Amino acid sequence: xxxxxxxxxxxxxxxxxxxxxxxxxxxxxxxxxxxxxxxxxxxxxxxxxxxxxxxxxxxxxxxxxxxxxxxxxxx
Numbered sequence: 001x002x003x004x005x006x007x008x009x010x011x012x013x014x015x016x017x018x019x020x021x022x023x024x025x026x027x028x029x030x031x032x033x034x035x036x037x038x039x040x041x042x043x044x045x046x047x048x049x050x051x052x053x054x055x056x057x058x059x060x061x062x063x064x065x066x067x068x069x070x071x072x073x074x075x
Contacts, residue, residue, distance in 0.1 A: 005045065006063050009037055020045055021066055022058035 009018045016037035018029045027048045029041025048056060 003057060004062075005058075006066055007038065007041055008066065009034055022063040023048065024056040025052060 005023065006021045007018055008021060009016055011034070015030055015032050016034050018031075018037040018041035020027055020041065023045065025048060027041065027044045029037050029039070029044050031037035031040050
């Protein structure tokens with residue numbers, strides 16, 4: 001069974017970081033390119049599911065959309 005997940009990919013000065021939305025637990029991938037980070041996080045997601053089972057997948061309310069917002073906080 002295949003499942004659609006939304007994945008955030010961030011570009012940083014030293015490479016890319018990717019992580020899925022809605023998955024239970026912490027799963028992160030990285031790489032020097034967008035494609036490497038995406039491939040790494042896909043592999044990490046598969047390992048996470050194999051290790052902890054399908055209960056880590058989003059249930060009845062999957063993430064439908066994701067938004068990026070900015071907030072100012074006191075430092």
